[in-house]
Amino acid sequence: MKSISVSQLKTHLSREIHKVEKGHSLLITDHDHPVAILTSIKDSEQKWLQIAEKPMKTFKLKTTIQVKTDPLDLLREERNR
Numbered sequence: 001m002k003s004i005s006v007s008q009l010k011t012h013l014s015r016e017i018h019k020v021e022k023g024h025s026l027l028i029t030d031h032d033h034p035v036a037i038l039t040s041i042k043d044s045e046q047k048w049l050q051i052a053e054k055p056m057k058t059f060k061l062k063t064t065i066q067v068k069t070d071p072l073d074l075l076r077e078e079r080n081r
Contacts, residue, residue, distance in 0.1 A: 003027040006035070 025039040
């Protein structure tokens with residue numbers, strides 16, 4: 001697997017994407033630390049596309065939180081420590 005830095009990938013993104021489309025994989029590094037792998041999505045992995053296309057769920061909180069102290073007072077107290 002080829003390794004490429006984030007800065008190199010930004011510079012040559014189109015070229016590297018074409019390589020990935022042909023079946024190659026890239027190990028992406030940031031300051032010589034691996035951070036991600038870029039690989040193509042094969043026909044057998046279409047389930048990942050379906051998962052990625054689903055909208056994210058949002059939730060509403062049913063309860064409210066009541067604060068008896070002024071948040072600004074808490075902030076001032078924290079800053080004075």
